Amino acid sequence: MGRAPCCDKANVKRGPWSPEEDTKLKEYIDKHGTGGNWIALPHKAGLKRCGKSCRLRWLNYLRPNIKHGEFSDEEDRIICSLYANIGSRWSIIAAQLPGRTDNDIKNYWNTKLKKKLMALLPTHHHNQQNPPPFFPYSSSSSSLHMTTDNNNNNNHHHYYYYNTTTTTTTPPSMSFTTAPPPSTSTNYYNYNTTIATSAIMSSLPFYQNQQQEQQQALMSPMQQYYPMFGSEGSCSSSDGSCSHGGREMKKEEMGFHHHHMFHHHEEQQQQPMVVDDDGINNNNQWTEKLDKWLFQTANPLDYDLEVIKQLVISSSGNDGLFSVDENKTVQESKPIIYNYKYSD
């Protein structure tokens, strides 16, 4: 049984708001506030609208100090940095940009900024000998795994992708992902269309003048070492197509089920880096931490790599993300080894 509708859809107006409706809503809220109850508000204000619709209209358009128009380079930079670190948490990103709404930023990202970044993605290195830093065209089921190089006294870890979906969308030059996942578990992670945000960012005009250290300072350790961070499952084009690196892909080709799996990933991998035990749903705490992260972190290595290590260890065997099932045919899989290494 489904959830009860929030309002009687037969008796509410939908679609674009008229100036009269805007005036009614604005005047009511100016006079009475929201009263903490959006569901009751439209009736009190004399509007034939769903409470959610009123809330959205107020938050995204009518409330004071909403900023419309072009995004500045600085705003671009903040959006990119935050997106690379926390993914599509638009409300948190919006909290860093006064006057901007999450909807605004989401639309801006999906329609403009993303394309701006993709246009800057260099393509010459996309070959088997010199693969991209990570999987810019990843299809629905690529998963990252880790092994430890036992022959190396420095204890280097290798990270490699398994891609369980071979589709025609993967360009021939990208056909280095051929192996099945090492585990038959359905609980491996999807990193569909995880955009090469961090890689692309280094190509951005507003990054080009920065030193490497400064660029890295804007990225979390997780982003640096697990650069698939960030999610990119949205595609707002009405015709169902998305642009990736100048190449068009259809939604159904790309696999659009990252949402819940990615959140699982975040909670397992990212939360301990930046969020207190009780902070995951506290935007203020997020904001404070992100602020520090973005603007005050001098060196990413200030973050305790031991934490990452512990995360890797603790997740082994539980979720398939960094685990390699010893019983499976890893050697037969011939995974492609990427240069994601760190020493401990």
Add this chain to the structure above:
DNA sequence: AAAGGACCCAACCGCGTGTAC
């Protein structure tokens, strides 16, 4: 000039979470 495609963005939808009872 017209048609079709691409783009843009306001609005909608469904789900997760918090909270009151």
Add this chain to the structure above:
DNA sequence: GGTACACGCGGTTGGGTCCTT
């Protein structure tokens, strides 16, 4: 502890506008 309800969030849609052919 369970349930119902409201809120907030992020993904998606629909239609108006712009652009290209």
